[in-house]
Amino acid sequence: SFLLDLIFSPQYGIVLDAGSSRTTVYVYEWPAEKENDTGVVSQTFKCNVKGPGISSYESNPGALVKPFDDCLNKVKERIPVHLHKNTSVYLGATAGMRLLRLQNETAANEVLASIQSYFRAQPFEFRGAQIITGPEEGVYGWITANYLMGNFLEVFSFLNVTWVHPYGKETMGALDLGGASTQISFISEEPQENFNSTLQVKLYGYSYNVYTHSFQCYGRDEAEKRLLALLLQVRNPCYPQNYSTALTMKYFSGSLCTQSLRPANYYPNQLVNFHGTGDPGLCQEMVSLLFNFTACRDGEDCPFNGIHQPKVKGSFVAFSGFYYTINALNLSGHFSLADFNSSMWFLCSQSWLQFMLPKFEETYARSYCFSASFIYYLLVHGYNFDAETWPQIRFQKEVGNSSIAWSLGYMLSLTNMIPAEGKLIQVPLKPALFTGLLIFLTATALLCLLFLVYLCIVSRNRKNMSRVEHVFIPE
Numbered sequence: 001s002f003l004l005d006l007i008f009s010p011q012y013g014i015v016l017d018a019g020s021s022r023t024t025v026y027v028y029e030w031p032a033e034k035e036n037d038t039g040v041v042s043q044t045f046k047c048n049v050k051g052p053g054i055s056s057y058e059s060n061p062g063a064l065v066k067p068f069d070d071c072l073n074k075v076k077e078r079i080p081v082h083l084h085k086n087t088s089v090y091l092g093a094t095a096g097m098r099l100l101r102l103q104n105e106t107a108a109n110e111v112l113a114s115i116q117s118y119f120r121a122q123p124f125e126f127r128g129a130q131i132i133t134g135p136e137e138g139v140y141g142w143i144t145a146n147y148l149m150g151n152f153l154e155v156f157s158f159l160n161v162t163w164v165h166p167y168g169k170e171t172m173g174a175l176d177l178g179g180a181s182t183q184i185s186f187i188s189e190e191p192q193e194n195f196n197s198t199l200q201v202k203l204y205g206y207s208y209n210v211y212t213h214s215f216q217c218y219g220r221d222e223a224e225k226r227l228l229a230l231l232l233q234v235r236n237p238c239y240p241q242n243y244s245t246a247l248t249m250k251y252f253s254g255s256l257c258t259q260s261l262r263p264a265n266y267y268p269n270q271l272v273n274f275h276g277t278g279d280p281g282l283c284q285e286m287v288s289l290l291f292n293f294t295a296c297r298d299g300e301d302c303p304f305n306g307i308h309q310p311k312v313k314g315s316f317v318a319f320s321g322f323y324y325t326i327n328a329l330n331l332s333g334h335f336s337l338a339d340f341n342s343s344m345w346f347l348c349s350q351s352w353l354q355f356m357l358p359k360f361e362e363t364y365a366r367s368y369c370f371s372a373s374f375i376y377y378l379l380v381h382g383y384n385f386d387a388e389t390w391p392q393i394r395f396q397k398e399v400g401n402s403s404i405a406w407s408l409g410y411m412l413s414l415t416n417m418i419p420a421e422g423k424l425i426q427v428p429l430k431p432a433l434f435t436g437l438l439i440f441l442t443a444t445a446l447l448c449l450l451f452l453v454y455l456c457i458v459s460r461n462r463k464n465m466s467r468v469e470h471v472f473i474p475e
Ligand SMILES: *[C@@H]1O[C@H](CO)[C@@H](O)[C@H](O)[C@H]1NC(C)=O
Pocket: 085, 086, 087, 088, 125
């Protein structure tokens, strides 16, 4: 029975998404016998590790693992004990650690070493802690989104497990907003030699040219720190009216993203006061200062900071920070640019008293107006979405119970669950073959129906003969 359990019980995988502001643990599950099929891996558990992201432990890496215990204990309860040894754990760190490595490589390595030694003492199969690159983060997010939406392959025949690339099915672009970086990834039909950031992704023998770019320091938190560093002691039009707070200089000027904005008289522990004025127009103007358009005045395929980008095309899904911000605006799914703008103006003009709802935490609530203004500016003036293309963006955080996050694509790729080569019917499906399959399936279905009717009659006859109470439930 132990052996049977091992063969037939589901398999599990664990991914820790070590972001700049926090670490999230994801547990994925899939049936053991269907290792290469798409759409079968789903998220069964998610847990936020208490405290800040791992890069915040630069000066005390030994202390970072203790908060992992809570989540890991819950994970151990979720996965049958005899499968612990058979469950892989991957830790991927993103922009927070990329910045720390640029700032102090020794400190970054010590943080990773502390994680390594923690997981070596755990029952799971630890597959390493890595800092993933911006383009990897972008592409894994794109893979996750399209995998969960069933855009890669679809089940076709029911006698034999075979897969086809859905005819005419388009992939979706992915927009991810983290604390320290933001990623845009989509299929570009423009010649890839024009863009340095086009990656070729091969899944089940099908090639996709994915344009991807990660903007470091354009994550929500780092962008806001840059704004605060620019304002310095001035009234903050992005904070709500009647809101005041005192922040240490280190809070917003200590980051690598704001190093160039550091004042000459920089005292890390000195407090700076910020008073909110809740002025949406002025906030938008301040946010525009975070983008540099002078670096590429020449071409329209250059959104900002001198980065070349093909024109946005097709539908997009915007998740993580994008989703949480539009959620604060009481919006969801698809909506017009004008609706976003009017909700943003309404939110930005509100006074702090109106934000004091129990569901909001101060540090999040005070920044909603900034987040909305930043997203508006990034999408409209940065990536060049307009009134026509904006409604093609769907703001969504999960599909079923699985989060749209780079972590799933990361695990699928590392475990080779979406191999480059695969057994699949020719793409695209020819109409003649399609009709043939349809006739075959209809015939098979009819036969099954006849058989069921036959079973039903037989069972009824038996019941009548033996006079035993017997309820027949057809499948
Ligand atoms: C778990 O078991 C399966 C099937 O025996 C095997 O293919 C896989 O490599 C194992 N995974 C780990 C992490 O040991």
